[in-house]
Amino acid sequence: MKRTPLYDEHVRLGGKMVEFAGWEMPVQYSGVIQEHQNVRERVGLFDVSHMGEIWVSGPNAEAALQHLACNNVASLYDGKAQYSAILNENGGVIDDIIIYRFNKELYLLCVNASNAEKDFEWLCSKNPTDARIENASAEYGQIAVQGPRAMELLAPLLKGPAFASLKPFHFIEAELLGSKVIVARTGYTGEDGVEIFVKTERTADLWRLLLEHGASYGVLPCGLGARDSLRLEAAYPLHGHELAEDVPALESGLGWIVKFDKGEFIGRKALAVIKEKGQARKLVGFELDEAGIARQGDTLADTGSQIGVITSGTKTPTVNKALGMAFIRADLAAPGTKVSAVVRGRSISAHVVALPFYKRPSGKAA
Amino acid sequence: MEFPSELKYTKEHEWVRMEGDTAVVGITEFAQSELGDLVFVDLPAVGKSVAQHGTMCVVESTKAASDVYSPLAGTVSAVNETLSADPGLINRTPYTEGWIVKLSGVSKAEVDSLMSAEEYKKHLGK
Numbered sequence: 001m002k003r004t005p006l007y008d009e010h011v012r013l014g015g016k017m018v019e020f021a022g023w024e025m026p027v028q029y030s031g032v033i034q035e036h037q038n039v040r041e042r043v044g045l046f047d048v049s050h051m052g053e054i055w056v057s058g059p060n061a062e063a064a065l066q067h068l069a070c071n072n073v074a075s076l077y078d079g080k081a082q083y084s085a086i087l088n089e090n091g092g093v094i095d096d097i098i099i100y101r102f103n104k105e106l107y108l109l110c111v112n113a114s115n116a117e118k119d120f121e122w123l124c125s126k127n128p129t130d131a132r133i134e135n136a137s138a139e140y141g142q143i144a145v146q147g148p149r150a151m152e153l154l155a156p157l158l159k160g161p162a163f164a165s166l167k168p169f170h171f172i173e174a175e176l177l178g179s180k181v182i183v184a185r186t187g188y189t190g191e192d193g194v195e196i197f198v199k200t201e202r203t204a205d206l207w208r209l210l211l212e213h214g215a216s217y218g219v220l221p222c223g224l225g226a227r228d229s230l231r232l233e234a235a236y237p238l239h240g241h242e243l244a245e246d247v248p249a250l251e252s253g254l255g256w257i258v259k260f261d262k263g264e265f266i267g268r269k270a271l272a273v274i275k276e277k278g279q280a281r282k283l284v285g286f287e288l289d290e291a292g293i294a295r296q297g298d299t300l301a302d303t304g305s306q307i308g309v310i311t312s313g314t315k316t317p318t319v320n321k322a323l324g325m326a327f328i329r330a331d332l333a334a335p336g337t338k339v340s341a342v343v344r345g346r347s348i349s350a351h352v353v354a355l356p357f358y359k360r361p362s363g364k365a366a
Numbered sequence: 367m368e369f370p371s372e373l374k375y376t377k378e379h380e381w382v383r384m385e386g387d388t389a390v391v392g393i394t395e396f397a398q399s400e401l402g403d404l405v406f407v408d409l410p411a412v413g414k415s416v417a418q419h420g421t422m423c424v425v426e427s428t429k430a431a432s433d434v435y436s437p438l439a440g441t442v443s444a445v446n447e448t449l450s451a452d453p454g455l456i457n458r459t460p461y462t463e464g465w466i467v468k469l470s471g472v473s474k475a476e477v478d479s480l481m482s483a484e485e486y487k488k489h490l491g492k
Contacts, residue, residue: 016402032428033403033454225402229428291450293406293426314428315405322406344408344424 004049005141005203013221021114023050025224032225036317039189039230040360042218043147045210046227048195049203052116052137054109060129061105067128069099070249070267072259076101081169081184084257086111086119087267091248091274095119095239098186100171108182108197110142112239126266141203145210145219146193146230148360153217154194157209158183168192177205188227190234190358229316235285235325235356241296241311242283242325250274251327253283253355282333283311285357286341288322289349294341300326301340301347307332310341319357328352367395367492370461374477375486376437378419381461382480389438389469389477393425396490398460402427404453409445410467416440418476423466425456438476440469 001024010017015026026047028035038044056065065073071084080101086094095115100108111119120135127133145154155163162172163183171184182197198206211219228238237243243252250258250271258271288294293315300308313324332339337352373381379397383390398404408424408431416422422436445467449455456464481489 027429028402031403031457033405036428225427225429291406292408293431295431315426316428317405 002050004047005200006047006049006207009204009207010047010221015221015223018224020224021050021112023113025050026221028223028225029221032223032229033317035220035222035226036229038218038220039147039191039222039226040318041148042220043145043149043153043193043214044189044220044222044226045207045214046144046146046222047142047207048144049141049200050113051142052111052113052119052135053140053142053197054111054116054120054123055134055136056107056109056123056131057105057134058129058131059105061107061131064127064129064131064133065099065107066262067265068123068126069097070254070259070265071099071257072262073099073101073107074262078103079170079172081171081186083169085243085249085254086122087249087265087271088245089266089270090246091250091267091271092245093239093243093247093249093252093254094122094245096237096243096254098184100182100184110195115239139200140197141200141206142195142197143203143207143210144187144189144193144195145214146187146189147191149217150191150193153210153214153219154183157213166194177202177209179206181206188234188236189230190236190356191230191360229314232312232314232324233316233319233356233358237283237325238312247327248274248279250279251281251283279330281308281327282330283325284328284333284335285353285355286310286313286324286326286339286350287353288341289351291322292341292343292346292348293322294324294343294348294350299342300328300350301342302332306342307339316357321357323353323357325355367399368461369394369483369487371483373461373483374437374480375483375489376435376480377489378435380434380437382437382477383461383465384477387470387472388443389440389472390465391422391437391467391469392460392465393434393456394486395460398457398464401425401432402429404456407449407453407456407466409447409449410442412442412445414442416442416469425453434466436469437480438469438472440472442467443470444468
């Protein structure tokens with residue numbers, strides 16, 4: 001099993017280590033509920049070093065990414081980040097990614113840990129240009145600082161106007177502990193905050209600095225358990241749950257990043273057909289109306305017949321309801337529609353709800 | 367970790383406390399710490415018959431659902447309804463307020479065959 005540069009830190013902090021996507025990662029330290037709430041109310045620190053980093057560079061980098069990813073890379077400018085996806089020819093999702101534009105000839109792709117190798121091979125084999133593609137995953141650790149106090153915590157460490165004016169989905173190159181880092185105002189929790197890319201050998205130093213300096217802001221280290229419940233409340237899709245190679249991106253709720261008018265890209269033809277004919281299924285949110293919890297793999301039913309499959313579900317700490325996301329027959333996707341969740345053979349009343357389940361209060365920073 | 371000596375234990379990390387002829391059943395401190403914060407307990411119906419080592423109920427953390435096995439054959443005579451509102455009782459006080467069910471009609475021989483606290487600690491390697 002692979003270990004991140006923070007493995008020893010997790011063990012020292014009492015993190016409960018589990019296998020995730022081939023990595024030995026902390027699922028929790030103090031407890032999922034406490035960690036989750038701390039991110040909603042104060043700030044949490046996540047080791048996301050298992051995520052992959054891929055560079056795409058050269059005069060044809062933009063042209064390559066226009067073909068290899070579904071969002072419109074041409075709308076980026078230097079210092080801007082964009083949520084996008086790598087699709088296969090059927091429009092299925094190989095991975096969802098964030099693309100960071102350093103300049104017109106240099107882009108960083110942040111990809112999911114479990115898909116990094118697969119993505120890299122796919123990108124290389126489908127690259128229609130001479131753009132250079134490099135897998136730099138081993139060179140970077142990554143730490144996410146998330147929560148309403150995240151920017152406040154970081155301000156004394158990242159002095160200067162560039163950080164002070166850093167907007168959501170933008171990034172800067174900065175110096176921390178004498179080492180070059182990339183600070184992106186992105187995240188996966190539904191809260192404000194940043195993700196910091198740091199050289200592998202400096203990752204543990206940065207983690208310790210953030211914990212020590214962050215103590216007065218109420219920072220807590222957080223594991224994958226809280227990361228999952230936080231992203232579910234924010235209705236961010238997760239590969240292997242909402243996103244899959246055999247589910248077209250439009251059904252996964254990624255329609256907003258599929259830019260048909262930007263020109264040809266992998267998956268466009270198949271998705272254009274679905275768009276024309278209408279999609280059979282939709283990704284929706286649901287809440288249970290009776291006691292219980294419905295999880296991935298459980299089904300949704302309407303008067304006995306199956307109408308959907310649950311992709312993620314649990315009882316989440318902030319919303320404090322048993323909720324989840326599911327693929328459902330498109331004609332039953334309207335919020336308010338009454339359905340049943342079938343859990344261990346038992347039928348539980350539920351209804352379709354609009355996503356997300358949680359939105360941070362507008363007073364709570366950007 | 368605490369394992370009260372007056373309780374009996376199973377390999378699957380349940381405990382039993384005899385109150386007269388009634389067996390009070392819960393899960394151990396070790397079990398709750400492995401499961402993490404519980405957010406739901408799927409309690410059985412009162413009157414349900416359970417087999418020894420058969421599924422008695424399901425406890426759920428944010429991450430997963432886990433079966434709790436009945437340490438004894440018997441009939442569910444009461445369930446801890448307060449767990450519906452506060453499943454975290456199992457995490458905080460697994461041997462007292464966090465009890466899960468009471469069983470009637472249990473066999474004394476089955477109770478005697480369960481592990482003592484010392485044996486359970488050994489089983490855990492502690």
